[in-house]
Amino acid sequence: xxxxxxxxxxxxxxxxxxxxxxxxxxxxxxxxxxxxxxxxxxxxxxxxxxxxxxxxxxxxxxxxxxxxxxxxxxxxxxxxxxxxxxxxxxxxxxxxxxxxxxxxxxxxxxxxxxxxxxxxxxxxxxxxxxxxxxxxxxxxxxxxxxxxxxxxxxxxxxxxxxxxxxxxxxxxxxxxxxxxxxxxxxxxxxxxxxxxxxxxxxxxxxxxxxxxxxxxxxxxxxxxxxxxxxxxxxxxxxxxxxxxxxxxxxxxxxxxxxxxxxxxxxxxxxxxxx
Numbered sequence: 174x175x176x177x178x179x180x181x182x183x184x185x186x187x188x189x190x191x192x193x194x195x196x197x198x199x200x201x202x203x204x205x206x207x208x209x210x211x212x213x214x215x216x217x218x219x220x221x222x223x224x225x226x227x228x229x230x231x232x233x234x235x236x237x238x239x240x241x242x243x244x245x246x247x248x249x250x251x252x253x254x255x256x257x258x259x260x261x262x263x264x265x266x267x268x269x270x271x272x273x274x275x276x277x278x279x280x281x282x283x284x285x286x287x288x289x290x291x292x293x294x295x296x297x298x299x300x301x302x303x304x305x306x307x308x309x310x311x312x313x314x315x316x317x318x319x320x321x322x323x324x325x326x327x328x329x330x331x332x333x334x335x336x337x338x339x340x341x342x343x344x345x346x347x348x349x350x351x352x353x354x355x356x357x358x359x360x361x362x363x364x365x366x367x368x369x370x371x372x373x374x375x376x377x378x379x380x381x382x383x384x385x386x387x388x389x390x391x392x393x394x395x396x397x398x399x400x401x402x403x404x405x406x407x408x409x410x411x412x413x414x415x416x417x418x419x420x421x422x423x424x425x426x427x428x429x430x431x432x433x434x435x436x437x438x439x440x441x442x443x444x445x446x447x
Contacts, residue, residue: 177203178211178222187221187232187287216269219287227258228288233271236262236278237285240302241311243295250314250351251299252307252429261285261298277302293325297332309340309358310351317346345369352391352428353380359432360439376413379420386446388413388420389439391428419446 177198181188193203203220206212213221215232224232227246231238240259241251257275262268264282279298290298292315300308312329315321321329330341343361347370348354357367360383367381367389381389392406410420419442423435 176211177206177220181212181220181222185288186224187215187219187228189287190218190220193220216271224288230258230271230276231260231289232287233269234258234260234262234274234276234278235266235269236260237288237290239279239285239290239295240277240298241307243289244292244299244311244315246289247292247295247315247320248318249292249311249320250354252310252351252355253303259298259302261290261294292320293329296329300333300337305337305340306355306358308337309344310354312340313344313346313348313354314351316344317348349380350391350393352393352423352425355428356389356391356423357381359436363436365439365443373413373416373418375416376409376418379409379413382418383439384443384446386418387439387442388418390420390422392422392424 175183177193180193180196180198184192190200190203194200203212207214207220213224215221215224215229216235219232221229221232227242228238231242237260238246238258239261241253241255242259245251257277259277259279260268261279261281263285264280268274268276268278279302281298281301283294296308296312296315299311312321316326326341330338333341343358348357357369360367365383367383369381370378371382372378379388380391383389390406406422413420421438421442427435
């Protein structure tokens, strides 16, 4: 028979006491393993091996990591800078007291799993928590990273309010960053049509082209922050200019925090090109 430690590890690093008892472990043997330090009692009735960080905090709080926290942990691009653990509690459960609690409780229906919510559930919780833009950017990021099957995308669409399902219909699987998603969503709401991920001979692939003459680039810090990348971007912009294009580049701070100026710059450029 496997030890409690090995069994919990095979179960994903966390398990309920009732599950372990069903596998033959007694309460006394589990208590002895906790005392020896081979397993950890995270809260009453829940045991873990090597559980740390926000997942542990969520379990201590009485639920599962979800929303922006679960998506960020999974490598999904999220708009929010909120670093508090978002915890799915279920509809009627009350948070448990634990040291240093900063958790945001989500009392959404359903039974939270141990550890973290699925990407699908976390996206739906994010929509309810943060709204259209945050959801859309994270949804496209999850799709881009192949974290959403066709069936999952259909389930998410059906679970959204009817007034929000257009977000799924607008989404694409080729957005390189959440900044691109935000830019496209906001311009769509202004009635501006964009061609996405356009290959221009002599320039390369650009994020967006409007009216066949205006290039828009959303420059995330991770892809454009180094001097080498900025030099490469300037070379591309010069090549585009030789072909008759105007290029506008916007970084994270401009798109997220300075949108009115970005919008005005784009509209002014479109007027010039007309």
